[in-house]
Amino acid sequence: MKKINLIISFMFISIGLFGCQQNDNEKVDNEPSETQPLDTKAEVLEEDFVYRLVTEKAEYGKNEPIKIYAELEYTGGKEEIEIFHSASPFSFPMIETKRNYEIGYGMDQPLLSTKLLKGEPLRAEYSGSGGYDSKDKKEYIDFMRQIMNQEFPEGRYVVNGIADFYIIANEETEQEKKYIIKANVEFRVKHSN
Template sequence: MRKFFFLFCCIFLLSACGVSGKVNSGKQLSLPPPEAEVQEGDFIYKLSTEKDVYDTFSGSAIFAELTYIGEKDSIDIYHAASPFHFPLEERTRGIEVDYAMNEPLIITTLKKGEPLRQKYNFAGGYSDQDEEEYVEFIKSMINEEFPEGEYIIHGSAQFTTADPSQTTDEERFQLQVDIGFTVVEPVSR
């Protein structure tokens, strides 16, 4: 009787684990929305894509905007080659790609209520020590093709409102939002 009880308990535990594994493995985290916006101080940063599911791209469909809404007619911002950064994550493959950028000091004047807008451009790379799947993915992106998968863009606008060598914490900005979209067939940008 004791052996039967032990066997019954083992079977019960194994079957319970199997059911639990199936429930958890089928559960997918949802992607962020295809458009997001955040306000910090006198600035609004918006990141958007035209659709949440793509089977074809008609040109570059990912955009970042930075709008000044303060009291002045205009304001100068100081930034790297662009105030916009577009690191991305392809969730199906588990691939994350940083956003490489030259870092000269550029000054851009924002006029009140007029958004500074920039289209997404891929700015990543690989080395000979990266895994083959990562290299193939990056080569596709360099050839202006989004492979099939689930994408999250971890966008940000990074800038200061004074010369960086004399900037205080109140004059540094890093506005961040995430957007997501799915590619159901490989598409060219």
């Protein structure tokens, strides 16, 4: 009886493993088609703040400047509010989806403050990113050097924008309220028309 149970168990495990097998020769393509529209604008409302992330174009040409900006607008009940953040409340990390390369966004980490006037957005433009380690593969280093020179290689890019800041929620206790608001936009770079 134990032998039959063992054989039946082995058969079910074998069937399960066989069903999970993947053919490595088949290419899985998660890229949207060239004609599929890309999300070039995003807006996220979180409590008294509106975060906007925009790329001015869905498609850029070779060596064309990439125009991306972020905005943070206060919509609460006061006339103004003070936010606290690192060098900027905005960061613009990206992923190039064809190569699956992450493009980091480094920033100085001082503690700065900015006053937001109600209804007047604070705006910052993307000004470059990227980095690499000497142990990275040559293809990745070459790619990052182009990004760092703001010469984006052909591909599809997803910007994972972040507004990262805090406010003093209670003046008496100096209790902080942290905000990390995220949004995504995307664009393509094509070197030929």
